[in-house]
Amino acid sequence: MAKIALCIIATNNYVDFVPELLKSADKYFLTVHNVDYHVFANKWDDRLPNCKLHPIDHEPWPYITLK
DSSP states (O other), X not given: OOEEEEEXXXXXXXXXXXXXXXXXXXXXXXXXXXXXXXXXXXXXXXXXXXXXXXXXXXXXXXXXXXX
């Protein structure tokens, strides 16, 4: 069984989409493997207890994904 990391960048209002994304990932994304979730965000959502949070500052597109 492989160890997989799913990295998600979500700042400002996009953090609101992360809980549903993770629910879907748990159900469909490489279900036979051990997946760790890494969320890069500028605010924390308490609905994301099983994630590793990496605090970042919000920057305009496309800088947030380039750094």
